[in-house]
Amino acid sequence: MAELTTLDRPFPPGEYPVVVIGSGPGALQVTASLRAVGVSSATVSADPSPGGMFRRWPHFQRLLSWTKPYAPVARGTRAYERYDWNSLLTDHPAARALQPGLMDGTSYFPSRPEMEANLAAFAERAGIAIRYGCRWTATRRVETPDGDRFEIETTDGVYRCQVLVVAVGVAEPFSPPGIGMELSHHYADVRPAEAYADRRVLIIGKQNSGFELATGLLPWARQLILVSPSRARLSVETKTLVGVRARYVQPYEDHVLGGGVSVLDAAIDRIEPAGDVQMTVHLRRTHGGPDLAIEVDDVISATGFVSPLRDLPDLGVTTFGASRLPVQTPWWESATVPGIYFAGTIGQGSKGLQKHGVPSNSGAVHGARYNARVLAGRIAQLHFGYEPDRPHLAPDTIEGFIAGELAEAPELFHQRGYLAHVLTADPEGGVRDDGVQPLAHVLDGGGPDAIAATLEADGSGAIYPVVYTRIAGRIVERAIESDPLMRFDTIDVRRAIGELAGLVMAH
Amino acid sequence: MVDRAELVDAIAGFSLFADLTGPQLEGIVHMFEEAVFSDGDKVLRQGLTGSGFYVILDGEAAIVVDGTERARLGRGEFFGEVSIILGESPIADVVATRPLRCLVLAGPRVEAFLIAHPRVMWRMLQAQARRLRAANRWRS
Numbered sequence: 001m002a003e004l005t006t007l008d009r010p011f012p013p014g015e016y017p018v019v020v021i022g023s024g025p026g027a028l029q030v031t032a033s034l035r036a037v038g039v040s041s042a043t044v045s046a047d048p049s050p051g052g053m054f055r056r057w058p059h060f061q062r063l064l065s066w067t068k069p070y071a072p073v074a075r076g077t078r079a080y081e082r083y084d085w086n087s088l089l090t091d092h093p094a095a096r097a098l099q100p101g102l103m104d105g106t107s108y109f110p111s112r113p114e115m116e117a118n119l120a121a122f123a124e125r126a127g128i129a130i131r132y133g134c135r136w137t138a139t140r141r142v143e144t145p146d147g148d149r150f151e152i153e154t155t156d157g158v159y160r161c162q163v164l165v166v167a168v169g170v171a172e173p174f175s176p177p178g179i180g181m182e183l184s185h186h187y188a189d190v191r192p193a194e195a196y197a198d199r200r201v202l203i204i205g206k207q208n209s210g211f212e213l214a215t216g217l218l219p220w221a222r223q224l225i226l227v228s229p230s231r232a233r234l235s236v237e238t239k240t241l242v243g244v245r246a247r248y249v250q251p252y253e254d255h256v257l258g259g260g261v262s263v264l265d266a267a268i269d270r271i272e273p274a275g276d277v278q279m280t281v282h283l284r285r286t287h288g289g290p291d292l293a294i295e296v297d298d299v300i301s302a303t304g305f306v307s308p309l310r311d312l313p314d315l316g317v318t319t320f321g322a323s324r325l326p327v328q329t330p331w332w333e334s335a336t337v338p339g340i341y342f343a344g345t346i347g348q349g350s351k352g353l354q355k356h357g358v359p360s361n362s363g364a365v366h367g368a369r370y371n372a373r374v375l376a377g378r379i380a381q382l383h384f385g386y387e388p389d390r391p392h393l394a395p396d397t398i399e400g401f402i403a404g405e406l407a408e409a410p411e412l413f414h415q416r417g418y419l420a421h422v423l424t425a426d427p428e429g430g431v432r433d434d435g436v437q438p439l440a441h442v443l444d445g446g447g448p449d450a451i452a453a454t455l456e457a458d459g460s461g462a463i464y465p466v467v468y469t470r471i472a473g474r475i476v477e478r479a480i481e482s483d484p485l486m487r488f489d490t491i492d493v494r495r496a497i498g499e500l501a502g503l504v505m506a507h
Numbered sequence: 508m509v510d511r512a513e514l515v516d517a518i519a520g521f522s523l524f525a526d527l528t529g530p531q532l533e534g535i536v537h538m539f540e541e542a543v544f545s546d547g548d549k550v551l552r553q554g555l556t557g558s559g560f561y562v563i564l565d566g567e568a569a570i571v572v573d574g575t576e577r578a579r580l581g582r583g584e585f586f587g588e589v590s591i592i593l594g595e596s597p598i599a600d601v602v603a604t605r606p607l608r609c610l611v612l613a614g615p616r617v618e619a620f621l622i623a624h625p626r627v628m629w630r631m632l633q634a635q636a637r638r639l640r641a642a643n644r645w646r647s
Contacts, residue, residue, distance in 0.1 A: 176511060229530065229537040267533040286534035287623075320543040320608065322511070327543045335545045351542060355557030357613020417557075444549050458557065459615045477555050 010129040011042035013157030022167035024052015026344015033376030046135035050123040051116040060216030062109040069100040081410035085366035095125035167343040172308040175301040180271025184299035205302035206232040211248035225262040325349030330438035352418040356458040360418040370411040390432040398501040406488035420454040521583040526626035539610035544603040551601040566607035571600040
């Protein structure tokens with residue numbers, strides 16, 4: 001075996017300004033974005049190659065996030081990112097919009113291997129160095145003459161850093177405790193589809209992972225039953241990414257057309273052995289009706305994943321919810337342990353406003369990639385003295401600038417009601433461009449007079465611009481009527497922006 | 508982190524859900540999301556659209572109108588329903604006064620939820636009637 005060189009295994013244990021843990025899309029993006037703002041970091045990962053969860057999942061078929069090879073705008077432009085949910089972000093032309101070039105044209109949803117290839121190509125072409133095969137094992141906070149530091153213990157040795165970015169995904173299988181749950185197996189341990197040939201399979205969970213399994217098993221299983229306490233929701237009904245995506249609705253159609261798939265609203269009471277290879281699942285109906293006892297051959301727990309945060313809770317990082325996500329500030333910093341930040345899907349713990357019940361897309365690559373870029377700027381500014389450009393905009397250019405952002409900015413489109421573009425009143429006249437920021441910070445953080453623009457949705461299917469003004473600390477919201485062709489730079493929009501910008505600058 | 512069984516036990520003691528069966532309580536825990544706020548975080552914002560319905564699991568929140576605190580809410584109490592029922596923006600900020608943990612249901616889902624759970628609607632009406640009576644006493 002060849003001796004490992006520094007090139008093969010960069011970032012030996014030692015002290016670095018920032019340590020990033022992970023090698024999935026979140027870690028790749030935050031590493032690239034930190035470098036773009038001049039912050040050096042050491043990125044370490046237990047995995048042997050880039051890709052994170054996409055090295056293993058989804059089990060069947062393809063991703064739920066699309067990439068349109070042919071779009072109304074040119075591939076590789078900023079505006080194209082609206083149509084490509086899977087490529088990571090960089091200014092290097094050779095590493096932009098990589099996903100469409102790696103797809104075989106049979107679907108606009110990349111297959112898992114195509115997504116993994118996309119991430120590996122990004123790491124290579126953007127020159128993202130990662131120390132693979134280096135497992136994070138423990139975390140400490142230590143006082144040093146230079147200030148507090150984090151010590152990250154790994155299988156390769158101890159790293160010390162001022163800022164820790166955890167980007168390890170929401171990838172640890174979770175099965176809720178319960179009587180007989182040990183007889184089930186988790187989504188993560190599902191066997192090849194043909195192993196379920198002519199078997200009766202009960203799937204616990206009616207979200208995307210449950211329906212993904214059911215879709216994959218439709219041609220194989222003798223009987224499929226999906227169970228959870230609340231009703232299945234479909235994304236085409238919620239008009240958001242909440243709910244079962246259209247690609248996995250086939251088992252639901254089979255159910256409503258009486259094809260034999262059962263979709264039940266019930267809680268699992270217990271699972272009991274029933275012979276050598278069978279089991280009986282006892283169910284209590286959530287919406288009335290008698291209890292049920294169903295004999296099946298397999299029970300699969302599609303009950304989700306949790307964040308593998310190791311000992312961070314012992315360090316004081318509080319978590320919440322079924323996925324044990326860390327409680328975070330709007331800037332994805334632990335709300336309880338300053339200096340620890342989260343990138344990638346863990347960032348969905350920073351909920352934002354969730355107006356009209358519409359969540360951010362932080363749990364997916366097309367949302368998390370923008371969070372990571374904003375986060376990198378925040379870390380650089382707050383911890384390492386980075387002063388971002390704040391271009392000056394003359395009063396007569398503001399209207400066109402905001403309208404242009406609403407029409408083209410992928411951050412505002414993909415992170416609707418979550419990220420906003422902020423212009424701050426300049427005492428010298430005009431405004432300063434303060435870039436893209438979390439909307440919750442803009443609304444709650446206070447500050448000088450400003451105007452912030454975003455796109456929002458209300459669950460009706462409409463997507464529309466919303467402009468917020470902050471004048472003397474008072475926030476006012478102005479929603480602008482949606483355009484049926486999703487044009488966000490119409491005359492009405494420009495007129496509204498002009499009025500609001502005038503108010504901000506007149507104060 | 509509290510698992511769902513513990514959440515079911517917790518909300519079983521809330522008057523809002525006092526009439527529900529065990530499986531119905533499990534359905535509610537499954538349907539609502541858990542949300543956590545740090546001391547000083549805004550949960551609802553006066554004048555901004557699109558808020559949700561919150562039930563407090565732990566902690567405390569202040570109701571603040573135009574910068575003046577009007578009331579405090581604690582475990583088992585709820586807020587956000589008035590603006591959803593009326594289809595208007597909240598007339599107050601609701602601000603966590605210490606770490607606050609809630610169950611939250613998105614505004615667009617509240618009507619269907621209440622219609623599907625009439626006993627919860629009745630309990631909510633009782634609570635509203637008490638609040639109205641207290642407000643009238645305060646005025647008189």
